[in-house]
Amino acid sequence: MSGQTKKFKAEVQHLLDLMIHSLYSNKDIFLRELIANAADAIDKARFEALTNKEISREWEIRLEIDKNNNLIKIRDNGIGMTEDEVIVNIGTIAKSGTKEFIKAIEESNPKSADIPQLIGQFGVGFYSSFMVAEKVEVLTKKAGTDASAVRWTSDGKSSYQIEESTKEDQGTEITVHLKEDAKAYLETWKISEIVKKYSDFIEYPIILPFTTTKEDKTETTEERTLNSQKAIWLRTPEEITEEDHKTFYSHLSHFNGAPLKAIQFSAEGTSEFKALLYIPEKSPFNMFMPDVQKKGLQLYVRRVFITDECKDLIPDYLRFIKGVVDSNDLPLNVSREILQENPLIMKIQKNVIRKVLSELQKMQENEPDKYAAFFKEFGKILKEGIHTDFSNQEKIKELTMYETMNNEAGKLVSLKQYVAQMPAAQKDIYYITGESRAVFENSPALEYFRSQGLDVLFMTDPIDEWVMQSMHQYDKKHFKPAAKGEIELDEDSRKKSDAVIKDAAEKHKTLIEFLQKELGENIQQVRFSPRLTESACCLVGDETAMSPHMERMFKALNQQMPKTKRILELNASHPLVNALQKLYDKDNNDPKLKDYAGMIYDQALLTEGSPIPDPMNFSRRITALMVSNAEKN
Numbered sequence: 001m002s003g004q005t006k007k008f009k010a011e012v013q014h015l016l017d018l019m020i021h022s023l024y025s026n027k028d029i030f031l032r033e034l035i036a037n038a039a040d041a042i043d044k045a046r047f048e049a050l051t052n053k054e055i056s057r058e059w060e061i062r063l064e065i066d067k068n069n070n071l072i073k074i075r076d077n078g079i080g081m082t083e084d085e086v087i088v089n090i091g092t093i094a095k096s097g098t099k100e101f102i103k104a105i106e107e108s109n110p111k112s113a114d115i116p117q118l119i120g121q122f123g124v125g126f127y128s129s130f131m132v133a134e135k136v137e138v139l140t141k142k143a144g145t146d147a148s149a150v151r152w153t154s155d156g157k158s159s160y161q162i163e164e165s166t167k168e169d170q171g172t173e174i175t176v177h178l179k180e181d182a183k184a185y186l187e188t189w190k191i192s193e194i195v196k197k198y199s200d201f202i203e204y205p206i207i208l209p210f211t212t213t214k215e216d217k218t219e220t221t222e223e224r225t226l227n228s229q230k231a232i233w234l235r236t237p238e239e240i241t242e243e244d245h246k247t248f249y250s251h252l253s254h255f256n257g258a259p260l261k262a263i264q265f266s267a268e269g270t271s272e273f274k275a276l277l278y279i280p281e282k283s284p285f286n287m288f289m290p291d292v293q294k295k296g297l298q299l300y301v302r303r304v305f306i307t308d309e310c311k312d313l314i315p316d317y318l319r320f321i322k323g324v325v326d327s328n329d330l331p332l333n334v335s336r337e338i339l340q341e342n343p344l345i346m347k348i349q350k351n352v353i354r355k356v357l358s359e360l361q362k363m364q365e366n367e368p369d370k371y372a373a374f375f376k377e378f379g380k381i382l383k384e385g386i387h388t389d390f391s392n393q394e395k396i397k398e399l400t401m402y403e404t405m406n407n408e409a410g411k412l413v414s415l416k417q418y419v420a421q422m423p424a425a426q427k428d429i430y431y432i433t434g435e436s437r438a439v440f441e442n443s444p445a446l447e448y449f450r451s452q453g454l455d456v457l458f459m460t461d462p463i464d465e466w467v468m469q470s471m472h473q474y475d476k477k478h479f480k481p482a483a484k485g486e487i488e489l490d491e492d493s494r495k496k497s498d499a500v501i502k503d504a505a506e507k508h509k510t511l512i513e514f515l516q517k518e519l520g521e522n523i524q525q526v527r528f529s530p531r532l533t534e535s536a537c538c539l540v541g542d543e544t545a546m547s548p549h550m551e552r553m554f555k556a557l558n559q560q561m562p563k564t565k566r567i568l569e570l571n572a573s574h575p576l577v578n579a580l581q582k583l584y585d586k587d588n589n590d591p592k593l594k595d596y597a598g599m600i601y602d603q604a605l606l607t608e609g610s611p612i613p614d615p616m617n618f619s620r621r622i623t624a625l626m627v628s629n630a631e632k633n
C-alpha cells in the first residue's frame, strides 16, 4: 500500500466542521475521550490475550508532551487497528452514531455545556481531538497478527492520508498537533489535572514523564503514574466519595453531573459478584437508539473487562441503569456468545432487578420529589416491565405514577395513593389514555366522572395503552377505561338514569334513527347515556375497542388500520336534542338536518382531540349557521 488521500464521508466532514469551529468551553474532554479509547483498546487486547499467546503485555497508557513541536501523544499497547479498521472506524464512520449526533445537535440546539456529553454518548469521541488539534496522526498496529502498521493523518478539513508504516509494538499512538490557542495542553500540571479528574479509576496506569530542572540547570525526567487505578466498585461504600461516584458515573454515562442515585451491593453464595449501579438523572439524547439500548451494564470477571453488550445482565425495562457488575464465578475466557442465557448471568440479573426495584421503592417512599423527577424521565421505560416481567409485575405497578383528574396538573400519584384518595362510592380504577391532560380536562366523555367526583388516571405515554393490557387489577380493583363501554352506576342512580334514557329513547326514536342512518358510515350506534352532564354528545368505544389515540398513533406509523366504528352518545337533557327533534318533526326532509348530523359527529371528534375528516365542510356549515343566526337579529 502506498500513501493514499481519501475524502471523508459527508457526515464525518460535517461532524469535523462542528468540532473544529466549536466554541465549546470544555475542550479538556478530548483527552478523556482519547484515554477512554486507549483503555478500551487495552480491554480488547487483554480479552484476546486470554486465548492468543502472541499477545501478552504489561498494559499501560503513555502520554508524552513535546513542547518544542507543540504536540502531545497518547500511546496504548492495546488491540490496534488494521488498515481496513482504521478506514472504517475513523475514516468513514459506518456507525449510526454520527448522523444521529449531528441531528441531535442541530435539532435540539443543546447548550454548549451539553456538547461534550453528546460527543461521548454518540461514540464520536475520537473526532473531539480536532477541537484542539490542527492535525492528528494515528499510528497503529494490530495486536496478535502480522499485519503491518498504518499511519493515518488528517487536518480534519476534507480528507485524510493513509499509508503503510512501521511500528515496533502493538497498539496505537495518537499524535495531537495542537492549535495555537490550545497550548495549555503542553503543561504537565494541566494534563495531570485532566487525567485525575476524568480518568482516575482507569484500570491501566496512565504514565506521564515529568521533567524537572535542578539548581545546577541539569534536567531530570521521572515517570509518574497519574491515576490511582482503583476499581471503584471493589471499594467499600464508605471508601467512595460523592466525587468518586460523579467521576465514575460520568465515565460510564458521559454525563457531567452527579447520578440521581448510586447503588452498590454484592452477592455471595451460589453466585458471587459485586455491582455498582447508577440511576441517571437524565436520559441521554439517544435513549431510543438501538445501539445504545444494547449497551447495558459493563461485565467484568475478576476485574477483567469482558463486555458491555451482555443483554441478559439487565432487562430492557431497566436499560437506563448504568454500571458495572464484576463476577467471581464466570470463567475468565468466557466467550461473548456463551454469556447468552447463561444461568449465572440470569442469577445476576435477578439480583440486579431485585436491588434496583427495591432502591426505587425506597426512593419513592422517602424522597418523593426525587422519585417523581425520576419517573418523569424514565417511567415510560420502567412501565414496559409490567408487560414483560410478570414475576416483578406487582412491584413495578407500585412504582408507576400518573397524573389524575382530582390532582393538580403536574402532580404524579402512585396507584396506592390513588386508591387511598378514591371517593367511597368508587369501586374501580378508572383511566383514560390520550395525548394530553388538556384534552382530558375538557373531554365530554369524562363529564359524569367529574360531576360525581370520581378520580380518573390520566395516561399520556404512548406506551400506556400497551401496558394496560397487562394491568388487569391493583389492590383487587379492576382497571376500567373511562371513555369506553357503559358507565357503571350504583343501583339507585342506575334506576333513575334507566328511566330517563328509556323515556328519551322513545320520545326521540325518529331522530335517533335518522342520525343512525345519516352517520352509519362512521359510527355503529347512537344512544343516550348518563355519561354526559353538560355537553350534547361524545364518542365512546365499546369495551374492546382501540382508543382513538392509539388509532392515530398506528396511522402515524403508516400501519393499515381497520376502521373502528364507535358509539355516539347523546345527553338526554341537552336542549339540542329537543330542538333537533322539533326540526325533524316539522319537516324530516329539511336539508339542515343532514348538516346538523354531520356537525354533531365533527364536534364529538374535536372535543376528544381527533381530527375531523372534512374541515372545509365543517367550516362551511359553521359559517352558514352564523349567517342565519346573525340575520335573525
Ligand code: ADP
Binding pocket: 033, 037, 038, 041, 076, 078, 079, 080, 081, 089, 090, 122, 123, 124, 125, 126, 127, 171, 172
Ligand atoms: P467510540 O470509541 O465511542 O466507538 P470513537 O470515535 O472514539 O468512538 O472511536 C471510533 C473507533 O475507533 C472505536 O470504536 C475503535 O474501534 C477505534 N479506535 C479509536 N481509538 C482507538 C485506539 N486507541 N485503539 C484501537 N482502536 C481505536
